[in-house]
Amino acid sequence: MNVPELQIKNVSKTYTNNNGEEIHALTDVSLDIREGEFICLLGPSGCGKSTLLRIIADLLEPTTGQVSIHGLTPRETRLKQKYGIVFQQPVLYDWRNVRRNVCMPMEIIGVPKSERTARIDRMLNLVGLEKFGLKYPFELSGGMQQRVGIARALALEPEILLMDEPFSALDEFTREKLNEDLLAIWGKTKTTIIFVTHNIPESIFLSDRVVVLSPHPGRVSAVVDIDLPRPRTATLRESPEFYDYIAKIRHSFEGV
Amino acid sequence: MELTRRDRRVVTLVWLGSIIVLWEVLAAVLLFLIQDNMASSKLPFPHDVLITFVGEWRSLLTAGFVTLSRAGLGFAIGGMIGVTLAVVMSLSKIAEKIAFPYLIVSQMIPVLGLAPIIFNIVRDMNMSRIVIAAYITFFPVAVNMLSGFKSVEDEKKELMRSIAANRVDIYLKLMFPYSLPYLFTGLKIAAPMAVTASILVDMLGSKSGIGVRILYSLYSSSFDIFWASVFTSAFMGILSYNIVIFAERLFIPWKNVASKKVGAK
Numbered sequence: 001m002n003v004p005e006l007q008i009k010n011v012s013k014t015y016t017n018n019n020g021e022e023i024h025a026l027t028d029v030s031l032d033i034r035e036g037e038f039i040c041l042l043g044p045s046g047c048g049k050s051t052l053l054r055i056i057a058d059l060l061e062p063t064t065g066q067v068s069i070h071g072l073t074p075r076e077t078r079l080k081q082k083y084g085i086v087f088q089q090p091v092l093y094d095w096r097n098v099r100r101n102v103c104m105p106m107e108i109i110g111v112p113k114s115e116r117t118a119r120i121d122r123m124l125n126l127v128g129l130e131k132f133g134l135k136y137p138f139e140l141s142g143g144m145q146q147r148v149g150i151a152r153a154l155a156l157e158p159e160i161l162l163m164d165e166p167f168s169a170l171d172e173f174t175r176e177k178l179n180e181d182l183l184a185i186w187g188k189t190k191t192t193i194i195f196v197t198h199n200i201p202e203s204i205f206l207s208d209r210v211v212v213l214s215p216h217p218g219r220v221s222a223v224v225d226i227d228l229p230r231p232r233t234a235t236l237r238e239s240p241e242f243y244d245y246i247a248k249i250r251h252s253f254e255g256v
Numbered sequence: 257m258e259l260t261r262r263d264r265r266v267v268t269l270v271w272l273g274s275i276i277v278l279w280e281v282l283a284a285v286l287l288f289l290i291q292d293n294m295a296s297s298k299l300p301f302p303h304d305v306l307i308t309f310v311g312e313w314r315s316l317l318t319a320g321f322v323t324l325s326r327a328g329l330g331f332a333i334g335g336m337i338g339v340t341l342a343v344v345m346s347l348s349k350i351a352e353k354i355a356f357p358y359l360i361v362s363q364m365i366p367v368l369g370l371a372p373i374i375f376n377i378v379r380d381m382n383m384s385r386i387v388i389a390a391y392i393t394f395f396p397v398a399v400n401m402l403s404g405f406k407s408v409e410d411e412k413k414e415l416m417r418s419i420a421a422n423r424v425d426i427y428l429k430l431m432f433p434y435s436l437p438y439l440f441t442g443l444k445i446a447a448p449m450a451v452t453a454s455i456l457v458d459m460l461g462s463k464s465g466i467g468v469r470i471l472y473s474l475y476s477s478s479f480d481i482f483w484a485s486v487f488t489s490a491f492m493g494i495l496s497y498n499i500v501i502f503a504e505r506l507f508i509p510w511k512n513v514a515s516k517k518v519g520a521k
Contacts, residue, residue: 081420089409093433108421108429138510156419
């Protein structure tokens with residue numbers, strides 16, 4: 001019996017914008033996430049998916065409601081350095097090469113030097129960039145930079161990997177390839193992954209469950225279990241079951 | 257149309273060459289055509305200046321070094337003060353709001369007036385050169401570095417926050433390396449100004465330094481030395497600027513290459 005690792009209870013986020021209007025970014029969101037699960041937060045702009053991710057990560061505070069991770073608050077979890085986070089832009093340091101970029105979080109935490117080298121090697125192997133360790137970010141393509149971002153996020157062996165539309169800035173082909181790579185990585189590390197996206201096929205391909213969010217106000221419209229077999233391969237994208245899921249999810253959006 | 261390295265060198269040489277030729281022509285025009293008796297003081301022949309320079313090079317360079325070394329020291333001190341100020345202002349919005357007006361006002365006083373004021377207070381020639389160079393340097397460095405700190409993208413800071421980095425780490429590992437290009441912009445602005453200010457202090461009555469040579473040679477109508485000194489000081493300004501550029505290339509090797517790479521995002 002999987003104990004929920006992460007519990008989101010009645011979380012709402014409201015803020016006032018520049019015009020003095022109240023924006024309901026999230027209203028009364030409740031969700032349980034199991035350990036080792038791959039879950040997607042899917043929705044168009046303004047549905048609150050990134051807001052929810054940031055609340056989990058303790059980068060934002062909810063207006064009401066609470067989040068607990070194995071009984072700890074987001075802040076406590078963050079301070080215990082249990083998160084890995086990947087953004088839409090790779091956010092790499094131009095002044096460090098790939099290896100030193102991956103190393104950065106470990107320096108902050110104080111992982112001993114010998115262990116650092118071993119982990120960097122493992123991470124680069126995991127994302128398929130073993131040969132690019134000494135390259136600088138500007139020498140890499142967008143897809144490769146994102147892979148470094150993933151390697152860096154995993155370097156701390158986090159319990160939860162938070163990904164905020166990590167592949168949205170890339171072209172379709174690179175994105176699909178990285179989807180498959182990510183699943184391979186997940187298969188090896190078994191981290192819990194919370195993945196934010198606005199791409200319906202991507203959300204289905206990757207996850208165990210898709211949380212569909214609709215905007216104005218931001219809310220959960222549906223939670224869809226994805227009963228597709230693993231490991232998921234490229235051919236799955238063309239299967240009838242896959243298309244059925246796409247249709248089902250498309251229809252569960254409200255007010256878009 | 258992109259110019260290759262070789263093209264650019266050729267362009268520079270042609271440019272330099274034509275300036276010298278134009279100059280010789282103008283000097284000749286002034287002397288022979290217009291028959292100006294004061295020609296040698298207004299526009300000397302380049303070859304005359306060169307001959308004087310070669311003849312007097314030891315004393316000129318020594319004088320230049322005196323001024324330049326003090327300016328350099330002041331520049332370094334001013335730079336450190338500027339960086340410290342930028343850090344303080346970025347840590348506290350209140351500090352920034354309080355400090356900024358004073359900073360702006362500090363730069364309102366023209367250098368020409370500043371030099372005698374500083375000399376009057378400090379009363380020592382060498383110290384004055386250092387102080388004025390520091391004074392000129394700290395402002396561009398502080399302002400530019402603060403600008404650099406402020407332009408760090410939110411996501412980079414969020415990343416640091418997500419792994420619970422402390423302030424020291426955030427500054428050492430993110431803010432400072434990120435802002436190095438901004439620091440060097442400030443230094444590049446300050447370098448020639450610091451040298452000029454230092455020369456100005458010379459002229460207030462020191463016994464060494466290139467500014468003194470300029471002044472004395474002007475008053476004693478030794479125009480050859482005058483022009484040679486002027487060119488030495490111009491050379492010092494250019495040298496100081498190029499030293500900063502060289503240092504920039506050393507510390508920020510990624511800067512130029514990174515901006516050339518297009519289409520990664």
